[in-house]
Amino acid sequence: MSDFFKNIKPLSYDPDGSDLGFRHYNPDEVFMGKRMEDHLRFAVAYWHSFAWPGGDPFGGQTFDRPWFGETMDMARLKADVAFEMFDLLNAPFFCWHDADIRPEGDTFAESLRNFEEIIDYLGTKMESSKTKLLWGTANLFGHRRFMSGAATNPDPEIFAWSAATVKACMDATHKLDGQNYVLWGGREGYETLLNTDLKRERQQAGRFLQMAVEYKHKIGFKGAILVEPKPQEPTKHQYDFDVATVYGFLKEFGLESEVQMNIEQGHAILAGHSFEHELALASSLGIFGSIDMNRNDYQSGWDTDQFPNNVPEVALAYYEVLKAGGFTTGGTNFDAKLRRQSLDPVDLVAAHAGAMDVCARGFKAAVAMLEDGTLEAMRDERYAGWESSNAKAMLEGDLASIAARVAKEGINPQPRSGRQEILENIVNRFV
Amino acid sequence: MSDFFKNIKPLSYDPDGSDLGFRHYNPDEVFMGKRMEDHLRFAVAYWHSFAWPGGDPFGGQTFDRPWFGETMDMARLKADVAFEMFDLLNAPFFCWHDADIRPEGDTFAESLRNFEEIIDYLGTKMESSKTKLLWGTANLFGHRRFMSGAATNPDPEIFAWSAATVKACMDATHKLDGQNYVLWGGREGYETLLNTDLKRERQQAGRFLQMAVEYKHKIGFKGAILVEPKPQEPTKHQYDFDVATVYGFLKEFGLESEVQMNIEQGHAILAGHSFEHELALASSLGIFGSIDMNRNDYQSGWDTDQFPNNVPEVALAYYEVLKAGGFTTGGTNFDAKLRRQSLDPVDLVAAHAGAMDVCARGFKAAVAMLEDGTLEAMRDERYAGWESSNAKAMLEGDLASIAARVAKEGINPQPRSGRQEILENIVNRFV
Amino acid sequence: MSDFFKNIKPLSYDPDGSDLGFRHYNPDEVFMGKRMEDHLRFAVAYWHSFAWPGGDPFGGQTFDRPWFGETMDMARLKADVAFEMFDLLNAPFFCWHDADIRPEGDTFAESLRNFEEIIDYLGTKMESSKTKLLWGTANLFGHRRFMSGAATNPDPEIFAWSAATVKACMDATHKLDGQNYVLWGGREGYETLLNTDLKRERQQAGRFLQMAVEYKHKIGFKGAILVEPKPQEPTKHQYDFDVATVYGFLKEFGLESEVQMNIEQGHAILAGHSFEHELALASSLGIFGSIDMNRNDYQSGWDTDQFPNNVPEVALAYYEVLKAGGFTTGGTNFDAKLRRQSLDPVDLVAAHAGAMDVCARGFKAAVAMLEDGTLEAMRDERYAGWESSNAKAMLEGDLASIAARVAKEGINPQPRSGRQEILENIVNRFV
Amino acid sequence: MSDFFKNIKPLSYDPDGSDLGFRHYNPDEVFMGKRMEDHLRFAVAYWHSFAWPGGDPFGGQTFDRPWFGETMDMARLKADVAFEMFDLLNAPFFCWHDADIRPEGDTFAESLRNFEEIIDYLGTKMESSKTKLLWGTANLFGHRRFMSGAATNPDPEIFAWSAATVKACMDATHKLDGQNYVLWGGREGYETLLNTDLKRERQQAGRFLQMAVEYKHKIGFKGAILVEPKPQEPTKHQYDFDVATVYGFLKEFGLESEVQMNIEQGHAILAGHSFEHELALASSLGIFGSIDMNRNDYQSGWDTDQFPNNVPEVALAYYEVLKAGGFTTGGTNFDAKLRRQSLDPVDLVAAHAGAMDVCARGFKAAVAMLEDGTLEAMRDERYAGWESSNAKAMLEGDLASIAARVAKEGINPQPRSGRQEILENIVNRFV
Ligand SMILES: [Co+2]
Ligand SMILES: [Co+2]
Ligand SMILES: [Co+2]
Ligand SMILES: [Co+2]
Ligand SMILES: [Co+2]
Ligand SMILES: [Co+2]
Ligand SMILES: [Co+2]
Ligand SMILES: [Co+2]
Structure with a gap:
């Protein structure tokens, strides 16, 4: 046993304890x-x-x-x-x-x-x-x-x-x-x-x-x-x-x-x-x-x-x-x-x-x-459109057929909020 | 013809010329x-x-x-x-x-x-x-x-x-x-x-x-x-x-x-x-x-x-x-x-x-x-060792056989100058 | 009253409450x-x-x-x-x-x-x-x-x-x-x-x-x-x-x-x-x-x-x-x-x-x-030497007299730990 | 004389010369x-x-x-x-x-x-x-x-x-x-x-x-x-x-x-x-x-x-x-x-x-x-307005009197080109 760490006791989980214990790390939890x-x-x-x-x-x-x-x-x-x-x-x-x-x-x-x-x-x-x-x-x-x-x-x-x-x-x-x-x-x-x-x-x-x-x-x-x-x-x-x-x-x-x-x-x-x-x-x-x-x-x-x-x-x-x-x-x-x-x-x-x-x-x-689960639920909800069979089919298609559909349906997609600040607030409830 | 560029003449190669000519760009050279x-x-x-x-x-x-x-x-x-x-x-x-x-x-x-x-x-x-x-x-x-x-x-x-x-x-x-x-x-x-x-x-x-x-x-x-x-x-x-x-x-x-x-x-x-x-x-x-x-x-x-x-x-x-x-x-x-x-x-x-x-x-x-050609010659010279058949063979080999050779031959490679400043000087002769 | 924020109620301090209340901001505390x-x-x-x-x-x-x-x-x-x-x-x-x-x-x-x-x-x-x-x-x-x-x-x-x-x-x-x-x-x-x-x-x-x-x-x-x-x-x-x-x-x-x-x-x-x-x-x-x-x-x-x-x-x-x-x-x-x-x-x-x-x-x-007070006490302790009258006097002195003292006293100061990680650990107890 | 630089001759100004001479540095010029x-x-x-x-x-x-x-x-x-x-x-x-x-x-x-x-x-x-x-x-x-x-x-x-x-x-x-x-x-x-x-x-x-x-x-x-x-x-x-x-x-x-x-x-x-x-x-x-x-x-x-x-x-x-x-x-x-x-x-x-x-x-x-002199002439020209006595006087004045003049004269200053690219082109004629 060297004396390099003399006076330092083994550290243990001790949430309210001495300077060198673990306040949060509890190996067996x-x-x-x-x-x-x-x-x-x-x-x-x-x-x-x-x-x-x-x-x-x-x-x-x-x-x-x-x-x-x-x-x-x-x-x-x-x-x-x-x-x-x-x-x-x-x-x-x-x-x-x-x-x-x-x-x-x-x-x-x-x-x-x-x-x-x-x-x-x-x-x-x-x-x-x-x-x-x-x-x-x-x-x-x-x-x-x-x-x-x-x-x-x-x-x-x-x-x-x-x-x-x-x-x-x-x-x-x-x-x-x-x-x-x-x-x-x-x-x-x-x-x-x-x-x-x-x-x-x-x-x-x-x-x-x-x-x-x-x-x-x-x-x-x-x-x-x-x-x-x-x-x-x-x-x-x-x-x-x-x-x-x-x-x-x-x-x-x-x-x-x-x-x-x-x-x-x-x-x-x-x-x-x-x-x-x-x-x-x-x-x-x-x-x-x-x-x-x-x-x-x-x-x-x-x-x-x-x-x-x-x-x-x-x-x-x-x-x-x-x-x-x-x-x-x-x-x-x-x-x-x-x-x-x-x-x-x-x-x-x-x-x-x-x-x-x-x-x-x-x-x-x-x-x-x-x-x-809130974060993942919000993520899933954001991409929910891609779960439709139409969307999946589109990925199997080609530019010309997609262009034809855009023309025919007159699609005009509108942007939706990315909700970044709300997501950051949610994270801050946990950290 | 719009008048947006009025008074600006077409630019041509004119190494010693007016403000807007090309001093160096000579398309036909x-x-x-x-x-x-x-x-x-x-x-x-x-x-x-x-x-x-x-x-x-x-x-x-x-x-x-x-x-x-x-x-x-x-x-x-x-x-x-x-x-x-x-x-x-x-x-x-x-x-x-x-x-x-x-x-x-x-x-x-x-x-x-x-x-x-x-x-x-x-x-x-x-x-x-x-x-x-x-x-x-x-x-x-x-x-x-x-x-x-x-x-x-x-x-x-x-x-x-x-x-x-x-x-x-x-x-x-x-x-x-x-x-x-x-x-x-x-x-x-x-x-x-x-x-x-x-x-x-x-x-x-x-x-x-x-x-x-x-x-x-x-x-x-x-x-x-x-x-x-x-x-x-x-x-x-x-x-x-x-x-x-x-x-x-x-x-x-x-x-x-x-x-x-x-x-x-x-x-x-x-x-x-x-x-x-x-x-x-x-x-x-x-x-x-x-x-x-x-x-x-x-x-x-x-x-x-x-x-x-x-x-x-x-x-x-x-x-x-x-x-x-x-x-x-x-x-x-x-x-x-x-x-x-x-x-x-x-x-x-x-x-x-x-x-x-x-x-x-x-x-x-x-x-x-x-x-x-100096730059490329120096580059080739630096990697010349890799042109040997031994070196090429080594790339076909495996760790164990290479290790055996290192042990057997007692190799002890010495570093060689990378010559960066000399190479930069060479570039500066041309720019 | 515009309807821009319709359905949004005034926010108040509500540590366990709804999405938009304040969990920590309590103006009157x-x-x-x-x-x-x-x-x-x-x-x-x-x-x-x-x-x-x-x-x-x-x-x-x-x-x-x-x-x-x-x-x-x-x-x-x-x-x-x-x-x-x-x-x-x-x-x-x-x-x-x-x-x-x-x-x-x-x-x-x-x-x-x-x-x-x-x-x-x-x-x-x-x-x-x-x-x-x-x-x-x-x-x-x-x-x-x-x-x-x-x-x-x-x-x-x-x-x-x-x-x-x-x-x-x-x-x-x-x-x-x-x-x-x-x-x-x-x-x-x-x-x-x-x-x-x-x-x-x-x-x-x-x-x-x-x-x-x-x-x-x-x-x-x-x-x-x-x-x-x-x-x-x-x-x-x-x-x-x-x-x-x-x-x-x-x-x-x-x-x-x-x-x-x-x-x-x-x-x-x-x-x-x-x-x-x-x-x-x-x-x-x-x-x-x-x-x-x-x-x-x-x-x-x-x-x-x-x-x-x-x-x-x-x-x-x-x-x-x-x-x-x-x-x-x-x-x-x-x-x-x-x-x-x-x-x-x-x-x-x-x-x-x-x-x-x-x-x-x-x-x-x-x-x-x-x-x-721990952080400030440790800071004060680190600079405590400067509170001595000798140190204060030195600041009123000049290079030659300081050099004479260094020679005469044979001073050989030894570095002391800056304790950065310990200080960061202390901060982490509070945040 | 050490032999560290053996084979290296003193360098001199030699615009078309050997590797280690100076091509541009000519101390006496x-x-x-x-x-x-x-x-x-x-x-x-x-x-x-x-x-x-x-x-x-x-x-x-x-x-x-x-x-x-x-x-x-x-x-x-x-x-x-x-x-x-x-x-x-x-x-x-x-x-x-x-x-x-x-x-x-x-x-x-x-x-x-x-x-x-x-x-x-x-x-x-x-x-x-x-x-x-x-x-x-x-x-x-x-x-x-x-x-x-x-x-x-x-x-x-x-x-x-x-x-x-x-x-x-x-x-x-x-x-x-x-x-x-x-x-x-x-x-x-x-x-x-x-x-x-x-x-x-x-x-x-x-x-x-x-x-x-x-x-x-x-x-x-x-x-x-x-x-x-x-x-x-x-x-x-x-x-x-x-x-x-x-x-x-x-x-x-x-x-x-x-x-x-x-x-x-x-x-x-x-x-x-x-x-x-x-x-x-x-x-x-x-x-x-x-x-x-x-x-x-x-x-x-x-x-x-x-x-x-x-x-x-x-x-x-x-x-x-x-x-x-x-x-x-x-x-x-x-x-x-x-x-x-x-x-x-x-x-x-x-x-x-x-x-x-x-x-x-x-x-x-x-x-x-x-x-x-072109660069400095263009710089001077850009600030020429500040050489007028009115401009100099303004710097001796105060916000209220300047505001009164702005109102009275109905000034409406228009921006002028900063000519950055032209100035960079001028520099490139010399380097
Ligand atoms: Co600001
Ligand atoms: Co800012
Ligand atoms: Co320096
Ligand atoms: Co430096
Ligand atoms: Co690493
Ligand atoms: Co690293
Ligand atoms: Co680009
Ligand atoms: Co870009």
Whole structure:
């Protein structure tokens, strides 16, 4: 037992209680026939919480963590502290990149040995913990070798390195019984079109993703393959811009029934969408998977990865998640980092606890809106005309026959109110 | 002959000449085996130039045009003046929406009669003019009936009205021997997800576009069907967000070989892309069609539709157009409006003349960059590794075999310079 | 009594009641020694609610109002309906531009006659209504004569016209016992620097504002003069960009103790600020006056003027208002328009009712946070070091003596946590 | 002589020559009575060129420089290579932060000793070089002690540390005969208003700047004190948001005639302004000083600090610089960093060379536009009405007398064209 979180007691549901308890998150409370914990499926992210030193483009490390340092001992200490926090939070899941959990070696082989050793260490820890693995992923963006891309690199040897890395990470995820495997293409994009062959890089990316899917089937991994879209940052343009873009990409490479989306609120914002838009779109296209529930500042153009704090927004997100049928293998990951001024261990626990409560409140409001039914009834009523057999028949017709009917019937349709403010008022009754 | 442009003489190529001549646009000059006019294929847009009254969200009409008024006489006067300007500019093409050229009637039938009469009038004028029709399109966004969408309207009768309108506009485009038919979905989107059935509306939009394609074949129209993407404005979210989004949509509805893109610089900007990105992407996906060469202010969030004025940017755009093989049925449309303070007739002519010159300069620079070959040689050199048989074989392989090779060969790839600044310097030699 | 709002009953506080009652707004409830109505001081805006036809840059009028038309009879009907809605809402205040309430005449004199007649009509209506005038203002942006500015126009005759208009509007505001007079410089800016003399226009604007202040004193108007900042739209750049910009302008022209800010949430957002930033800054500079409580969509670049709907955000705003001492002459104006698809009379009433409830909830949360005191105690504790006499003395010192002390004492200050997430959690206990 | 730039020859003016010569920058060519070098006054920035390791928020160091390492030997090697590049480029100026040039010590005293030793080393190098110091500045943002601000820190000891640092940097700048001293408040702002006392921090910042001005006079430093505005990044909000904001701040603290602006193109863009706006505004307020001629990507929300590459934009900037009277103590600094993929020494030289050429072309175009005179003649003509004695008298008048004249004379001013497109066409003749 490290003393990093000394004096911090395990958090429990305590609606009127002490500072660090949960006021709203009550894992065992049942909604729509399922426990809240099983609906929300919270995950703690290893990288931001335990590996990020607090730097930004204008300043260096602010956090002093006893486990910072590139040795195996430090990696084990980091894992110990991580699981201590998972326990404090009663977190059902966690997530990692390979680079979060193991020291970088001088060679691929050495990095792999370090990685495999730590995977075993994590496996042992998981045996005595309730916390399971929501997903694993490979960091194919941090090291300078990836500066021009991983799968989309102009150098085929970096494609090879990346493929070998993904293999190792998929193996490890499978070994730890992970629920999903994620790919985020932080360097799969470009800084300038002048040095970029867009078409070639797209082919490389498509083949790489196919290989990951093929390998999943080969090893019998039952979890989902998830792609996480983001429009830009670190690169000027990233190929996995948003859900709609990735959908087209999946269709081109025949992967639309093999791959799902891991949608981050902050990345939706950066792409010019609301989070609920991305969720609803993914659901409507049959590719909804999981979420990263960390917000972006609406007014910065970079990825602030903040813990969620706005209940009405979170409620609209879970409303879409519930309408999509809820999570199967997916969950609610906090891909969120503390502000770099939040130096204390208690900040890390409080940030997660506050976020879990915000999500619990939003989720409960979403359930209430769904069970109330007014919103969906009004939506159905708006489109009711399309349920008529005439309307359905029209969709089977052609322009000429429709034009003939317009002429013959002298139709002159009148607009009807969209009732946006009334709908917003209804939402506000629940949040 | 109206006196609207009195005292303005037809413009000609006059590199050192008077204010309103072309300093750079020389239609007959040959580049890469084709006349400049045949490369650039300039088109004047009827709506902004002749139908827009100059209003903005905080102010009303500023332009006083003698043809403003909803009568057939006014519509004919408008056509007369338009062709006078086409002649002054020696413009090879023009474009219209139905609503630009005819007065709205009280009924569909009356609007259609007005429209057909004006189409005949335009046809007659075209007989004595060099100016041809680049494309026609239907305005399915201005009238209040379209406030909640056209094809994606919750009311099937508005779908019907829209379909009948598109039929009429396709017929007219065909009759006038138009080179393309365009669809821009200004209201095909939503203001709030709370009242929207995203999935249903997507199906409606997909079927509508299929009908347009089917009708094209039925009537034997040989031009291209073009979709013009835009991310937002007027609606909060528009379904045809950008090229990548439309590609996914086309794939879903089996239309990717039937429909091409009409890409507007300003809409690319609003979607968070550079214009050249959208061009290169469309080309790489095989759906490049035509362009609207009007810029957006980078720092406004709305669609400013300004005439192009930055030669280096225009050069990069035509570089992508040329790499895509140049225009076939497409062309360079100015979907641009005067600033609302530019009241005088000469402003309208000068704006087009300046834009044509900017395009001509950019085009010539693009040709020179291509013929010089340095940029493409450097690009090829960057990806040369992928031309090896080993690299090609790797793409046929799988993760496990690649990982085995990485382990066996101990590969440790080193990054190489992306040379962005040197490439930008090279571009600056030509612009 | 018009029948526009037929079937809509006056709204009252009814926490568990019918659709259109107030669930949270309870005018007579006392907080911090003052009635809620006297804290919030709600105002309905005449223009958006009764004069705006529903157009946007891509579409025309959507609203069909029986009072639309440029006659005095219509203007009186509009006033009748407006007061009917004020009564339904129990609104303590309203606001107008001259152009909202009277038909435009062919000459200045005729417009003035229309205006004065309507002012008298409003005065009569106010006698039998509880609704008072929060502020009046002149529309110096809608008519084409203002297209290049009002006070900052290159044509001095338009300066004159604008000055005469402001005089008339100040007279009328005074006559109706308005609480404030507002200036919003929608066209006081530029489209292009190429045709603009920034320095000269700044001098014109400064003198114009001085004249308004002088005139206030001359006629004995006791209300405040308010300037409403906005960064852009309609023009590319507006001189009253944000609070900080206007403060510098007031300092230059010696007006910082004569003029206060009317701060709109949406304009704060467009300027890249949070609303609470603008409020806190104005308060810290001694120029806080009043608010326009209408939100902007964070992801559009234009002014969406939506009714507020996010309680946590509104709570943070009222927290700053309360810290600034609350409103004196100012109030909470809804400079908000219905979405253009919200066609029905009930939409107009519901939008205001929902907004008033959102504000009431936010206000109550703000009061609770202030009374709880944790936030302010933590803030004070963070700056406690500055309360020491040494720290205060340092501010009286100079670089050399401070440097000597740093050297002598070997100081090595260590950073302390900023506790942002914990503070956000505290806020979430109240909203 | 290091071998870092081996094989790279000194660059000279060679309009038709080799890759790395100047095609446009000809230091001795005379424009408006002054040598081009004396107009442009180029400076190389030490930090980005020699101290930045190439990291971004998602990836670490990409550059391998032989001088990386925190020792005095490395600092001297860095200085050697820097001056080798200054010589290659024939750069008249350079700039530094304290943290760029010396290793950080364990204590203030040790850092100061390192700093003073390196200042002496630079002084010696400058004796045998043409390159002078444009400005020095203190890095008060990189180290974790500054994470919550320097002058505006809640901890007065950090204010003290900052003051002592600025003293040392001003002393050193004075010793090296620097032309200016710059302050950029990268951490003078906040992440959240919840933990911030805006008013108190403003007072701290104001007093700090006063102290710097007082110290300048005390030591007899004749250069200018420059403040560099930036709206955000690294903090969510920075107090020196833009030129207008800083002007208000200077007025509040009585510093408007003591402090000038160092305006960066990229920061102007991030604040929602064009670069030329910030230049023209500073000039009109009498606080124009110097420029950082590095562009921002218009479509990223973070500070990309790219070398300039767009000649038309640069021309408009120098047009404002020339209209402001040109530089006195100021100059053209490249606060620009290579793209992190530009690994090679030649990239560093080429980036500067290309930027200098872009500036030279833009400058020459600006001179030509000024000497041609059309733009200014059209501007004067637009405001000619204000030169009449009537108009001037009106500005001395009051609202009532102006209103009386409007009534009496029945004035009805008509708008005149703003001629934006024609003006843009004129600019395009020169760029
Ligand atoms: Co993120
Ligand atoms: Co994420
Ligand atoms: Co457009
Ligand atoms: Co267009
Ligand atoms: Co507004
Ligand atoms: Co307002
Ligand atoms: Co910068
Ligand atoms: Co700078």
